[in-house]
Amino acid sequence: MHKPLLVAVAEVAAARQRNKMGSINIVIKELYERKSRLLTALIIIILGIGVIVGIRTMTHFSEKAVARELDSLGANVLILPKSATISDYYTADLVGEELPEAYVDKIMTSDLQGVDNLSPKLTFPVTIDEEDVYLTGILPLNEFNSKPLWQTAGTIFSLPEGCGSISVPISDNTTSTRNRTIDSLTPNEVLVGSEVASRLNLFVDSPLTIEGEEFTVTAILPQTGTVDDGRIFAHLHTVQRLFDKGPVVNVIEMVGCCSELSKGLLVDGLNKLLPDAKVVTIGQIVSTQQNTNNMMSNFSVISLIIVVLIGGISIANYMFANIHERRKEIGALLAIGATPGKICAIFLIKAAILGLVGGIIGYFVGTLLAVTLGPRIAQVPVLPLPSLFGYSVLISIFITTLSSLIPAIRAARMDPADILREI
Amino acid sequence: MIKVENLSKKYRLKGKDIFALREVDFTIEDGEFVIIVGPSGSGKSTLLLTLGGLIHPTSGKVILNGRSIYELSVKERAELRKTSLGFIFQTFNLIPYLTSLENVQVPLYLAGKSPVEQKNIATHLLTKVGLGDRLEHKPAESSVGQQQRVALARALANNPAILLADEPTGSLDPALSEELLSWLVTLQKEGHTIVMVTHNRDAVRYATRSMTLIEGSVSETGQIVS
Numbered sequence: 344m345h346k347p348l349l350v351a352v353a354e355v356a357a358a359r360q361r362n363k364m365g366s367i368n369i370v371i372k373e374l375y376e377r378k379s380r381l382l383t384a385l386i387i388i389i390l391g392i393g394v395i396v397g398i399r400t401m402t403h404f405s406e407k408a409v410a411r412e413l414d415s416l417g418a419n420v421l422i423l424p425k426s427a428t429i430s431d432y433y434t435a436d437l438v439g440e441e442l443p444e445a446y447v448d449k450i451m452t453s454d455l456q457g458v459d460n461l462s463p464k465l466t467f468p469v470t471i472d473e474e475d476v477y478l479t480g481i482l483p484l485n486e487f488n489s490k491p492l493w494q495t496a497g498t499i500f501s502l503p504e505g506c507g508s509i510s511v512p513i514s515d516n517t518t519s520t521r522n523r524t525i526d527s528l529t530p531n532e533v534l535v536g537s538e539v540a541s542r543l544n545l546f547v548d549s550p551l552t553i554e555g556e557e558f559t560v561t562a563i564l565p566q567t568g569t570v571d572d573g574r575i576f577a578h579l580h581t582v583q584r585l586f587d588k589g590p591v592v593n594v595i596e597m598v599g600c601c602s603e604l605s606k607g608l609l610v611d612g613l614n615k616l617l618p619d620a621k622v623v624t625i626g627q628i629v630s631t632q633q634n635t636n637n638m639m640s641n642f643s644v645i646s647l648i649i650v651v652l653i654g655g656i657s658i659a660n661y662m663f664a665n666i667h668e669r670r671k672e673i674g675a676l677l678a679i680g681a682t683p684g685k686i687c688a689i690f691l692i693k694a695a696i697l698g699l700v701g702g703i704i705g706y707f708v709g710t711l712l713a714v715t716l717g718p719r720i721a722q723v724p725v726l727p728l729p730s731l732f733g734y735s736v737l738i739s740i741f742i743t744t745l746s747s748l749i750p751a752i753r754a755a756r757m758d759p760a761d762i763l764r765e766i
Numbered sequence: 767m768i769k770v771e772n773l774s775k776k777y778r779l780k781g782k783d784i785f786a787l788r789e790v791d792f793t794i795e796d797g798e799f800v801i802i803v804g805p806s807g808s809g810k811s812t813l814l815l816t817l818g819g820l821i822h823p824t825s826g827k828v829i830l831n832g833r834s835i836y837e838l839s840v841k842e843r844a845e846l847r848k849t850s851l852g853f854i855f856q857t858f859n860l861i862p863y864l865t866s867l868e869n870v871q872v873p874l875y876l877a878g879k880s881p882v883e884q885k886n887i888a889t890h891l892l893t894k895v896g897l898g899d900r901l902e903h904k905p906a907e908s909s910v911g912q913q914q915r916v917a918l919a920r921a922l923a924n925n926p927a928i929l930l931a932d933e934p935t936g937s938l939d940p941a942l943s944e945e946l947l948s949w950l951v952t953l954q955k956e957g958h959t960i961v962m963v964t965h966n967r968d969a970v971r972y973a974t975r976s977m978t979l980i981e982g983s984v985s986e987t988g989q990i991v992s
Contacts, residue, residue: 364868364875364884369861376863675859678820679873679920680848682841760812760821763855763932 366685370693373669380661385701387657388743391650392705392735393712398646400713400728401721402639408723420597421623422446422613437466437477437593442620444579444590447482450597453616457600457609463592465582469553469575476539477574478553480582480592483528530581532561538572553577554585599624639721647738655746658697662690662750666757673754674762683755690754694747695740702739706732768794768817768928768959773826775812775982786812787823788982794961794975796927799954801970802963804979810963811932813979817961818851818930819843830928848877852921852929856936858913860905866892866916867901873923891919895949911942918949929953931962935969947972 374381424440447463465480528534533553535545540563545551549560558577566572583590599609613622666673673686710727717725775787786809794800804810815821817828819835827834830850835843847853860869870888879887892901895915905913914934921929931950935943943966951972954960962969963979970976978985 364871364881369864369872372863372868671857671859672861675853675855675861676872676876677844678818678847678853678855678859680844680876680924682844684841685876758821760815763811763815763820763859 366689366692367696369689370696374693374696377665380665381697384658384661384697385704387654387661388697388701388739389705389708391654391742392702392739393708394646395643395650395738396706396709396728396731396735397712397716398639398643398709399731400710401717401723401725402643403728404717404723404725405639405721408721419624420599420609420613422450422595422597422617423593423621423623425619425621427621439593441465441588441591441593442595444583444592446595446617446620447592449616450595450613453612455609455612455616458597459600460598462596462598463579464594464596465579465586465588465592466574467582467586471551471553471575472543474539474542476543477570478582478585479574479576480579481576482579483534483576528561528578530578530584531556531558532577533558534562534564534576535560536564536572536574536576537566539575551575556585651742654742658694658743659746659750662694662747663753665693666690666750666754670757670762673757674759677757677759678763686757687751687755690747690751691744694743694751698740698743699736701743702736703732705739706735709735767796767829767831768961769827769829770817771827771829773813773816773828774824775809775816775821776824785809785982787816787826789826790979790982790984792977792984794959796959797954797957798975799950799960799973800962800975800977801973802961802977802979802984803965803967803970804963805965808979809982810965810979812982814930814932814961814963818853819847848873849924850927852924852926854914854917854921854929854931854934856933858905858917858937860913860916860920862905865902865904866897866908866912866919869905869916870919870923873920877924887923888919891922892916895919910937911945914938914942914946915949918946922953926958928959928961931960933964934962935964935966943969 422442424442427440444463447461450458450461463482466477469476469478533551535543535551539545540560543551545560545563547560547562551558551560553575564571564576577585579592582588610622610624613620676686676689677683710731713725714727717723770790770792773787773790774785777784777786790813802810802813812821816823819828819838822836828836830846833846835846838846861872864872867885867888870891871884874884874887889898889901892898892915895918897912897915897919900908900912903912905916908916914937917934921931929950934950935946938946947969950960950962954974960973962973
């Protein structure tokens with residue numbers, strides 16, 4: 344029958360220490376000699392660390408999945424004029440009311456957390472070749488960042504940095520290479536929605552007259568199934584000039600990020616920052632998606648507390664029992680010249696070794712649990728998270744060493760008279 | 767030289783003061799083999815551990831080579847035990863998971879000897895006590911007599927001037943007791959000072975001097991003709 348892995352490892356470690364003497368050697372030999380108790384103590388640590396790593400890994404990938412979903416939704420916060428009322432979230436820029444474009448800078452220069460992208464818009468109805476369409480002024484780069492579906496146009500723009508964009512889905516034939524600088528959308532260039540292009544028979548480089556001014560079609564946007572398909576997009580400042588407007592917009596669309604948004608911190612912050620504006624959010628969608636993550640995150644914290652308490656108490660208990668069992672040994676060591684500090688060190692080294700081994704194995708156990716159970720529990724694919732390795736080892740060593748501190752001090756303060764006279 | 771001056775040790779047990787040692791005075795010259803005999807509970811072990819710097823006396827002094835050891839720090843007393851004192855116990859107190867060689871290496875490690883020195887000295891001492899072929903045996907794999915010899919080798923590891931033996935024959939049969947006592951005589955002749963406490967009066971014939979301890983007081987001393 345094969346030996347358990349831990350026993351085999353302990354055996355090799357003990358063999359390597361043969362005829363070597365030192366505090367670490369003494370600890371390793373003692374651990375090897377009392378294998379069953381070593382296993383019991385290690386299992387407690389491994390399970391504790393494994394649970395923390397497992398939950399944390401699942402939470403991480405669940406959060407990323409939610410963030411990715413938020414990215415795909417595009418703008419999730421609208422900043423509108425105070426008096427505006429909207430019936431459709433996705434046509435909020437047709438309200439006719441206006442607010443200062445300067446609000447964009449105000450938000451960008453504030454210390455608000457969770458602002459991922461801002462996309463100001465100014466929209467006017469126009470008639471082209473007897474067809475009614477909407478001309479929307481945009482800041483092209485900002486607009487693109489708030490429109491994941493446009494990313495499938497691929498060769499036009501670069502990928503945005505979404506709040507959780509670990510793998511923004513893009514179609515097979517696209518690349519993330521920036522072929523041209525979006526900021527270079529000139530005053531006479533427009534982007535045309537697919538439905539408008541079809542109705543007006545427009546192609547790339549087609550000439551187009553809007554409000555008496557000549558434009559060139561720079562790109563036909565991919566079909567999105569939204570109102571954008573029926574629009575023509577020009578630079579915001581071009582539209583402002585064309586309609587003789589100052590630096591104003593109808594709406595500022597925002598991609599708000601994750602926890603700040605779900606907790607309402609972002610909306611509260613915006614309301615304080617822009618008291619003259621109305622802030623509308625897809626709150627319910629965001630909060631529902633975030634609830635699972637919050638629950639798992641809280642569960643992770645609760646687990647950590649439980650592990651620290653139960654694991655710590657178990658290790659302390661194990662250490663107290665170990666010290667009682669080894670009191671003759673402690674007495675002998677004191678008699679042959681060991682200082683109390685040396686006795687204390689022997690037990691703390693033992694605790695640190697337990698923590699180190701428990702942390703390493705616990706990380707792998709937790710990762711294995713997360714990878715195998717994660718897809719069922721969190722409904723997301725879960726991969727190993729190497730960044731947790733160092734944390735799990737450090738937390739493990741911290742817990743074992745801290746919980747062994749009092750027993751170790753007690754061992755160091757044992758009265759040799761009590762130990763040696765009872766023998 | 768060991769000089770004990772007015773040494774008392776009092777324990778408090780269930781609200782009562784129990785005197786383990788009462789104003790004990792004696793001097794042991796270098797190279798003596800002194801056996802202190804007395805019945806159980808007479809304070810023998812307390813006296814020996816106090817001589818070894820392990821029990822702080824209630825009053826009085828223990829002076830080793832001119833130094834009052836309880837005026838030293840804990841660390842200095844540990845250093846003293848490492849370099850000048852060797853202990854032998856009735857139940858040997860060997861570390862159960864270490865081999866004979868490793869048990870003897872421990873005090874050498876504590877004294878800061880290099881691994882090579884540790885191994886050489888430990889091997890030499892174990893060979894000297896007749897255990898050269900049992901270096902890798904653990905206490906549980908050794909007989910009682912062998913364990914006591916390992917304990918003796920460990921006590922001698924740092925070549926201490928003084929050996930303190932607490933009932934070292936208590937767990938041994940008569941033949942092994944005689945063997946150990948002969949070892950102690952040999953060591954005394956090599957220049958070690960030996961202080962042994964025992965309840966076995968027969969052992970005193972091996973000593974150069976004996977004392978009797980009754981209820982914490984030294985009641986008689988006698989010069990033994992070896």
